[in-house]
Amino acid sequence: MASSHTLKTYQAFLFDLDGTLISSTAAAERVWTRWAERHGLDVARFIPTIHGVRAPDTIRRQNLPDIDLAEEAAWVERGEIEDVDGVVPIPGALDFLKRLPPDRWAVVTSASVPLARARMGAAGVEPPAVMVTAERVDRGKPDPSGYLLAAQTLGVDIKDCLVFEDAEAGITAGEAAGADVVVITAAWTHPLETPHPTLADYAQARLEVEADGALGFSIET
Structure with missing residues (x-):
């Protein structure tokens, strides 16, 4: 009982x-994996850090040179809105x-x-x-x-x-x-x-x- x-x-x-x-989780990780690969990040180390955090904050923490933060965040958001499979x-x-x-x-x-x-x-x-x-x-x-x-x-x-x-x-x-x-x-x-x-x-x-x-x-x- x-x-x-x-x-x-x-x-x-x-x-x-x-x-x-x-x-x-699966949908978010698919999008963020593509983003990480675009920027040459270590996907296995990066993906566990995305959860529960705003996209711009996640991107900012990577300290990537010469990126447009708003543009990168918009790219991720578009991908996540479009990918709701599962x-x-x-x-x-x-x-x-x-x-x-x-x-x-x-x-x-x-x-x-x-x-x-x-x-x-x-x-x-x-x-x-x-x-x-x-x-x-x-x-x-x-x-x-x-x-x-x-x-x-x-x-x-x-x-x-x-x-x-x-x-x-x-x-x-x-x-x-x-x-x-x-x-x-x-x-x-x-x-x-x-x-x-x-x-x-x-x-x-x-x-x-x-x-x-x-x-x-x-x-x-």
Whole structure:
């Protein structure tokens, strides 16, 4: 019989998108592999660093000489918008989201609005009322700005939020914001060690929506 950790109650859930609500890893890695090959990078070393980070920030970190950052980021974004083959929801994610009050959750993603909407459409995820995308923050993950903005927009204290993440940059952002963090492992191709609770997928997630809209959450084991 499944057992469950004690329910903890939150005022809102803040979700990363790629690797957390949807599986887009293969599509993203296909595009970034082509980009890395164009610039002579070591693909095997480079690819694990792309996840959870805004495209311009990823490109900037390579310190490539004589490139147009905006042009390179646009090239990657076009490729990712066009390539949604195999982009699907994380198992159980759609049902989990449908059970949430619409004013109690948000998406905080390093993707741009066009890319986020393209991938959500491919996976059948209905965009929430509150989405914090790459364009809305001056500093992307691992900076906590996105999660802090989402909590503020929802009108809740970040300390009363649970962040759902899958990548190191996003986990660090959630920690720095001051929220609790749970890590989704369903789409991992590059596993990492984390002290946070992990979910293989949303079948393990126990959710109770209280009369006042508060969200009780625990993980079945």
